[in-house]
Structures are given as structure tokens and as C-alpha cells.
Amino acid sequence: MKKTGILLLVCLFVSAIAHAQVLQPEDIKTQLVKDWTRAKAYTQAYLAKMPADKYGSRAVDSIRSFAEQMLHLAAGNISLISFGTGNPRIFPGFNMEKSAGAQSRDSVSYYVNASYDYAIEGVKNMDASKMGELVKVSATASETRFALLLKAFEHQTHHRGQCTIYIRLVGIRPPNEQLF
Secondary structure, eight states: OHHHHHHHHHHHHHHHHHHOOOOOHHHHHHHHHHHHHHHHHHHHHHHHHSOGGGTTOOSSTTSOOHHHHHHHHHHHHHHHHHHHHOOOOSSTTOOGGGOGGGOSHHHHHHHHHHHHHHHHHHHHHSOGGGTTOEEEOSSSOEEEHHHHHHHHHHHHHHHHHHHHHHHHHTTOOOOOOOOO
């Protein structure tokens, strides 16, 4: 009986492997576009939750304001997606995080949404077969395009997460997590 049970498990395992779908580069690209679209909506919820007069607030004096956090998120989206897709950056040479004119709610929303649109369109239009190409990102570091796209997503998630504290410190409950 024991051998029959083990044989049955092995057969089920082999059958599952035989029927497993292998992800193709286009499948990965489709999932990335879906996740970036979801992340944009989630970040918009954060932007909407923070009162306009609190965009300059800081958790402590030595760190970025809420506006600067969100603008840093946007700049990271643009920089890392540019490396990942090979597309030229939008707003080249503009340090939005340090620009006094970019700190208002409307300006922050504009730049953040533009960065997500840039990411979504960049991934949507990239040649998925090039995701494995190595890209030199500094004098000492190279990454695949796919790794850079993942790092871009990680970066925006990290900085949006930091903004949870800013929202809580002004007495507001942040948006619920949006995994799907």
C-alpha cells in the first residue's frame, strides 16, 4: 500500500509539471503593466488622503516632506524605468523633489501620475524579448532590464509605504492595501 501511495503521488507530481504553463516574456510584461496600473491607483489614493495643506509636513525635521517623498517616488519611477525600458527620461535634468514649484498637491499629483503613466507605457511598449539584456547602471553595476523593472516597482512601493506614517501623523487613516 505504501508503494502504491508513493507511486500515485509521483504520477500526480509529474502530471502537474507536464501541465504547468511556462511564463513567456509577454506574460511577464502583461503582469507588470497590470501591477503598475494598480500601483498608480493605490498611490493616487494616498495623494488624495493627505490634505493639501499638509503636503509640506515632515515626520521629523531631518527627513523629506510628504511632497518630497512622493516626488522622490516619481523621480525613481522615471529613472529606473528609463534604465529598464531604454526609453529617454521625461523631465530630464529637473530635480522635482527640490523644486519649490513642484511641492503643491496639484503639482505633486501631476508629476507622480506622469511618472506612473511613463512606467506603464514604457513597459507596455517595450520589446519583452529584451528583458534579459544587461544594462550598465553605474561604473560598477549592471542589471538585466527585468531586474531594473522589479527594482523600480520595489522603490515606489517602499516610498509609498513610508507615506503611511505621514498620513497617520496628521490623524488620518491611510488607504487600505490594494493587492488585487
